[in-house]
Amino acid sequence: MKIGELGAATGTSVRLLRYYEEQGLLESHRVAAGHRRYDEDAPAVVRRIRALLDAGLPTRVIRDLQPCIRQDGTVSACKLETLQEHLDGLDARIAALAETRASLAGLVSDTRARELVGG
Missing domain, CATH: 1.10.1660.10 (Multidrug-efflux Transporter Regulator; Chain: A; Domain 2)
Structure with a gap:
């Protein structure tokens, strides 16, 4: 080919x-x-x-x-540890992004609330 x-x-x-x-x-x-x-x-x-x-x-x-x-x-399981390490790393990045998202969502919410009360 x-x-x-x-x-x-x-x-x-x-x-x-x-x-x-x-x-x-x-x-x-x-x-x-x-x-x-x-x-x-x-x-x-x-x-x-x-x-x-x-x-x-x-x-x-x-x-x-x-x-x-x-x-x-x-x-096969011969590289299971390597795959698990990458999965764990991905889970850690997802958790960090979730924290970052929550922080940003809080900032947006606070800003909107201030705008509504004439802030």
Whole structure:
């Protein structure tokens, strides 16, 4: 499969596919003319990469997860600790954002209340 075909099959730009390859997430083989060729499972690999990126994982972590990804696309327990650390970090960021939101909502509420009483 050529890079343009892979891009069309996955809705991913050629530039992004090259980036995935540079990051060690996607493998290609060069033919005699120097063109990249991808195996038939490449669309599934790209979809897994996209799903893991959407889950908030950086490319370095996705690269480390590669040996733990099963044929069906699920991740085996060999990197469960890494996934848990990222989940905990996300929970901490959500909690911090909730606090920030509550503070801002209080400020908006106080400002509106002052405006209503002619402040």
